[in-house]
Amino acid sequence: MKGWQAGLIHWREPRAIRALAVLVAASMAFFGSTVTAAATVNPYESSRIGVVGCSNTADILSRYAGSSAVDNVWFDNINYGGGHLAVWADIEGQGASYWTSFQDNLETYGASSVWVQVCIRDNWTSASGMTEEQQALLTTVVDHIRELTSPTIDIYVSPLNSYLIHSCDLIGPYSVDNSIELADWAASTGLGLRGPDIGPLTPQMLAPDGCHPRGEGRTLGGQQIAAFFDQVDTASAPGSPDAYLLWLQGELGNRWLCSSTLRAAGLP
Structure with a gap:
């Protein structure tokens, strides 16, 4: 079995799904405590x-x-x-x-x-x-x-x-x-x-x-x-997936929240 296939199966396991849910919930709580009223739109x-x-x-x-x-x-x-x-x-x-x-x-x-x-x-x-x-x-x-x-x-x-x-x-x-x-x-x-x-x-x-x-x-x-x-390139605008990942990384601040959340869910 190839590595990516094993990873896909791994992320279909219940504990992985549970961890993802915990991560999302933690992220929402984190955002709610740090985002100001002016930040009305998720980019x-x-x-x-x-x-x-x-x-x-x-x-x-x-x-x-x-x-x-x-x-x-x-x-x-x-x-x-x-x-x-x-x-x-x-x-x-x-x-x-x-x-x-x-x-x-x-x-x-x-x-x-x-x-x-x-x-x-x-x-x-x-x-x-x-x-x-x-x-x-x-x-x-x-x-x-x-x-x-x-x-x-x-x-x-x-x-x-x-x-x-x-x-x-x-x-x-x-x-x-x-x-x-x-x-x-x-x-x-x-x-x-x-x-x-x-x-x-x-x-x-x-x-x-x-x-x-x-x-x-x-x-x-x-x-x-x-x-x-119609000619305006929105590929690198705040609405693009790449920009969202950068935004998400910035909101989390560092990788600590991700790793600690996964450990709390019982994942390595």
């Missing part, structure tokens, strides 16, 4: 890409699944209407319900990385370009995502979708340009990675308000999101 649970954004983001994602070969971006339950950057940055105030929605999706789907679409309302824009205040708002949002997920999680930052002819009074004439500068700034400073650009959307691709994608606009945005994120 093995998913290689999905989380989402922060606004109603335009949700509109685009409504057509994402039909264009993607992998469906790795959240596209269900994106209840982010009105979620412009300043709201998300007001974590305990106006942004509380948005973060609750984000965390609900995080617990449901998991996330190995997060996509942030920067939506800026007119009263937060600047005719002279990106502002330090906008930078601070985006930094607050990115930092909080890392608090809820992982300090090393990849965060992709995209601007608001562009328009072939500007027609959206809600965001004013400078929002798209400001958001492009912010996305580029985030990538250049290491705050995040540069995410995909959406658009330009023609007037025929927009709802009557001149702001929100509809029909072909949603389809175009969904295709652009799929084209970008």
